[in-house]
Amino acid sequence: MVTPNTPSKEFTTKEAERFYRANKKGDAGSAAVIKRFLAGRDAVVFGARAVNRRLPDHLDKHTEDWDILTGKDPEKIARKIEVALDKRYGGNFFFVEPALHPGTFKVKSRVTGRTVADVSGFTEVIPSVEINNINYATLDHQVKNIRRSLADEGSTFRHDKDRETLQRINIYRANHPDYYVSDLREVLGKEFDAKLVRLRSGVFMVAGVSGPINKKQLNAVEEFIVAFYPQLEFELVNGRAVIREVGVKIDRKRLTPLIRRRGFGRQ
Numbered sequence: 001m002v003t004p005n006t007p008s009k010e011f012t013t014k015e016a017e018r019f020y021r022a023n024k025k026g027d028a029g030s031a032a033v034i035k036r037f038l039a040g041r042d043a044v045v046f047g048a049r050a051v052n053r054r055l056p057d058h059l060d061k062h063t064e065d066w067d068i069l070t071g072k073d074p075e076k077i078a079r080k081i082e083v084a085l086d087k088r089y090g091g092n093f094f095f096v097e098p099a100l101h102p103g104t105f106k107v108k109s110r111v112t113g114r115t116v117a118d119v120s121g122f123t124e125v126i127p128s129v130e131i132n133n134i135n136y137a138t139l140d141h142q143v144k145n146i147r148r149s150l151a152d153e154g155s156t157f158r159h160d161k162d163r164e165t166l167q168r169i170n171i172y173r174a175n176h177p178d179y180y181v182s183d184l185r186e187v188l189g190k191e192f193d194a195k196l197v198r199l200r201s202g203v204f205m206v207a208g209v210s211g212p213i214n215k216k217q218l219n220a221v222e223e224f225i226v227a228f229y230p231q232l233e234f235e236l237v238n239g240r241a242v243i244r245e246v247g248v249k250i251d252r253k254r255l256t257p258l259i260r261r262r263g264f265g266r267q
Contacts, residue, residue: 015091018089018090018091019093019111022088022089022090023089029088029089030085030088030116032088033081033085034066035134036084038134039132039134043068043071043072044068044069044070044136045068045135046069046126046137046141046145047063047067048061048063048165049066050136050137051142051165051168051169053131053136054136054139054172055172059168061164061168064114064116065115066116067117067120068118068120069120069121069122070119070121070122071121072121073121074105074119074120074121075096075098075105075119077119078106078107081116082094082096082107085107085116092110093111094116095107095110096108099118104119104120105119106118106119107119125191126141127183127191127224128141128187128190129187130186138180139179139180140180142165143166146165150162150163180229180232181204187224189209192217192221193208194206194209194221195209196243199258200258202245202248203243203248203255204242204244205240205241205242205243206221206240206241206242207240213241230246231246232245232246237250238255
């Protein structure tokens, strides 16, 4: 039998049956291979997989492929995933080809013609959180990408899907108004050697982890907040960097004692 929509490859009935037996769990089988491969690597999962990983089950949307960003050569990473999948399925059942988008490589099944993974190189800093040793893009990064897509007239073919994804994220955010706190804490620690200290509801202070936070760190954190968290505002109070939710008013005189009580005086 000749596989559809792939480079020419013929499988005997026995070989094809071996694939389908190995594939009896369907997406779950390939997902297990990719999760093991990504664990501990310099890579970030984004797109539908990342959204599903952060939302409760009732807000999940079925997806079959993985969107992966890597700090390594994306073609080499795609080929390593191909080898891992071939080993798991017991044959030469997968292959890699360049995607239409330059710099992205697809890992596809020779038997079904379906894409299992899209692997691209980093083009910007991707804020992510680590779950079970795998990095997933934050929801706020996903929202930023969706809004960028919706503003792009050349991406109208995907706008319906983008709006539906944004709707699911908004449902989650409405039910979990402080959802961003754990994400922000992790990103600040990983990217800026900084930590988030809660002062009161909707108000936080940014402090250094290894020592007092310097001006360069503060500027980087402020740029990051402005880029990814439109629901937050950044300002200095008593020489300290304070982040507050939009609409939350702060009394500087009352806030200063809170900062000192947390063990922080003027920088």
